Amino acid sequence: MSAVFLPALTALTGLATHPRGLVDPVVPVVPAGAPEIDIDWSALGPVVMVLGAAVASTLIEAAASRQKDKDQRLAVQPAYLRVIQAAVALVSVAAAALMALQLAVKVHGEDGSAVLTANGAVIVDPLTIYIQLAVAVCALLGLFVIADRTVQGDDAFAPQASAVPGSDYENKARRRGMTQTDVYPLVLFATGGMMLFPAAGDLITMFVALEVLSLPLYLLAGMARHRRLLSQEASLKYFLLGAFGSAFFLFGGAWVYGATGSLKLLEIGAAVSGATPLDPILLVGLVLILVGLFFKVGAVPFHSWTPDVYQGSPTPITGFMAACTKIAAFGVLLRVLYAVVPGLTWDLEPVLWTVSVLTMVVGTVIGLVQKDVKRMLAYSAIAHAGFILTGVTSMSADGLSGSLFYLFTYGVATIGGFGVIALVREVDSDGHLRGEATGLDQWRGLGKRSPVLAGTFAIFLLSFAGIPLTSGFVAKFAVFGAAFASGASPLAVVGLACSAAAAFFYARVIVAMFFEEAPDATGQLAESGGIGIGVRTLGLTQIAIGVSLAFTLVLGIVPGWFLSFTEGLSRLLS
Amino acid sequence: MTVSAYLILASVLFTIGTVTVMVRRNSIIVFMGVELMLNAANLAFLAFARMWGNVDGQLAAFFVMVVAAAEVVVGLAIIVSLFRTRRTVSVDDENLLRH
Incomplete structure (x- = not known):
């Protein structure tokens, strides 16, 4: 032309x-x-579905007519908008999950060779499909929690995220029943990024997917309805440290490109296996890429954002982010380690082992002294990242299959756990509902006030602790077994010790809920706001919690079918 | 000039950016440190693209610029909303989230 x-x-x-x-x-x-750009739409189905719905949802948001309020300068959205947005989000993510399931069944039945599409920018192989399926299921459950609201009509998000907390403007917006419906397109963009992230076939796509998943989450973290100062602070910390991590990832990508002359993962892999063993440029690049990914999964020493962000974000977003980001980022970590640099494991092993041990130990030890339930689960998430890293580090088919099993079961239980936290609200002495009751003191005696909720939460905690008959036990057994079998027994021993220690702080919550008396609402709890009690909602959160509970118990009692599924996938990969 | 000169410059810029993020308290300056790190990566991409004689690195630099622009939008929105609440952009003042 x-x-x-x-x-x-x-x-x-x-x-x-x-x-x-x-x-x-x-x-x-x-x-x-x-080259003609050749795109296989069926393989890209789940990602296109979610990102397309995200764009459509943004357009709906822009097109919805808002009623202008002249003197108060409020633009109140019509009541149907949130219903439409929630429906678009739920239907598209459910459709994406079904598409991913269909692809998984197809791949499982056939030889499972990878489909390269869009000139190799996207790799759709069993790993991609599994991670996409897991992300879609967790995002769907997360969306149920996000879309829910109490019978009084409050959801978890600020009426206007841009309003200054405590200002007249915010109070007016709250009284007029305004809601921030932009939450749904943001969640859809994040989900789309998470599904594209493990499918990325070159470093540019990977970086763009990383940002597409991260940027909406930075904003969502700052949108909490209650305790908005904490939420905004969480948002800032998440943004600055997340961008810091992305910069490491990118700089590492530049050096890997310099060492191999290509951005495509498969060509990098080929160049790596043919290279002299210790090319310093390559090694520096790979370590920097790993640092970027460690930031995302919250591995020590790159974990400092995790507790603050988990505690400050709106609870439904914490659950969504904790589950889905971890699955997606570990998916990419598995792809980089298993598909790109299998020849360099000997050089990278010291890094992986150190990070893995530090993550388990720091997460567990600091978790022991936490007094806030969300913060405690954040340290628990750090420890779990370490447990999953043990499976990842073992670099065997068993390790891969165990890690995949762990990611899904942990993700689902996390959504359920944070779903319960979203339902436990503080009640002050006048009986008014306030924000979430996250202090451990406020949870004392919850077993008497809300027995079903407390019992469900106890099961999720037992699963996190790795007690038999829950999915957490099977998952830990799978990754530690793989670590023992592949000669990484020191890691498995540290992991077992940390699991035992971590069981203590999960048990502490269970004891507080069932075996301690409710505190005196006027005395001890005057400053923290009142005792926690299960709140009545539209019932969407309960659906998500129920499904999570079902997965946790079924995969704990009869895990065989799912384990053989992940084993089949990891055989196809190697 | 050889490629290594550009790579040394890129590494120096990246280091300055990293140190800025770690020691400065003003969140806007911290953010500028992050941007400096991204641009150091761009310089490295371009130098390597010249070395290999292909356009992949230049392409990457374009994408990085676009993504950095999106990041500025999100980041400044967060910083401005925090400033309107607290009248400060320091990352250390009024640190509510701690152990």
């Missing part, structure tokens, strides 16, 4: 007659056989 366009342009602008007109013509060299 430029061959026609350029002469015409030069004639029009008079460049041809100018003395220095065409001294150095800038004609881009287009190779004769420029």
Whole structure:
């Protein structure tokens, strides 16, 4: 095209007659056989579904007519908007989950070779499909919690995230029943990014997917309805440290490109296996990429954002982010370690072992002294990242299969656990409902006030602790077994010790809920706001908690079918 | 000039950015540190693209610029909303979230 366009342009602008007109013509060299971009839409189905719905949802948000309030400068959205947005989000994520399930069944039945599409920018192989399925299921459950609201009509999000907390404007917005429906497109974009992240076939796609999943989460973290200062602080910390981690990832990508001359993962992998064992540029690049991924999964020493962000974010968002980001980021970690650099494991092993041990120990030890339930689960999430890393580090088919099993079961239980926290609210002495009751003191005696909720939470905690008959036990057994079998027994021993220690702080919550008396609402709890009690809602959170509970128990009691599924997938990969 | 000169410059810029993020308290300056790190990565991409004689690195630099612009939008929105609440952009003042 430029061959026609350029002469015409030069004639029009008079460049041809100018003395220095065409001294150095800038004609881009287009190779004769420029590759046709060939896109396999069926393999991309789940990602396209979610991202397409995200764009549609943004357009709906923009097109919805808002009633202008002249003196108060409020633009109140129509009541149907939140129903439409929630429906679009739920239906599209459910459809994406079904598409991923269909792809998984297809791959399981066939030889399971990877589909490269969009000129190799996207790799759809069993690992991709499994991670997409897990992300879609967890995002669907998370969306149920996000879309829920109490019978009084409060959801978990600020009426106007841009309003200054405590201002007149915010109070008016709250009284007019405004809601921040932009939550749904943001969640959809994040989910789409999470599903594209493990499918990325080159470093550019990977980086863009990383940002598409991160940027909406930074905003969502700052949107809590109650305790907005904490929420905004969480948002800022998440943003600054998340961007810091992305920069490491990117700089590492640049060095890997420098060492191998390509951005495509498969070509990098081929160059790595043919390279001399210790190319320092390559090794530096890979370690920096791993640092970027460790930031995302919250591994020590790159975990400092985790407790603050988990505690400050709106609880439904904490659950969604904790489950789905971890699954997606571990998916990429598995892809990088298993598909790109299997030849370099010997060089990377010290890094992986150190991070894995530190993550387990720091998460457990600091978790022991926490007095806030959300913060405690954040340290528990750090410890769990360490447990999953043991499976990842063992670099065997068993380790891969165990890690995949662990990711899904942990993700589902996390959504359920944070769903319960979202339902336990503080009640002050006048009986008014306030924000979430996250202090451990406020949970004392919850077993008497809300027995079903407390019992459910106890089961999730037992699963996190790895007690038999819950999915957490099977998952821990799978990763530690793989670590023992592959000669990483020191890691497995540290992991077992940490699990035993971590069981203590889970048990502490259970004891507080069932075996301690409710505190005196006027005395001890005057400053923290009142005792916690289960709140009545539309029932969506209860659905999510029920499904999570079912997964946790079923995969704990009869895990065989699911384990053989993940084993089948990891066999297809190796 | 050889490629290594550009790579040394990129590494120096990246280090300055990293140190800025870790020691400065003003969140806008911290954010500028992050942007400096991204641009150091861009410089490295371009230098390597020149070395290998392909356009992959230049392409990456374009994407990084676009993503960095999106990041500025989100980041400044967060910083501004925090400033309107607290009248400060320091990352250390009024640290509510701690152990």
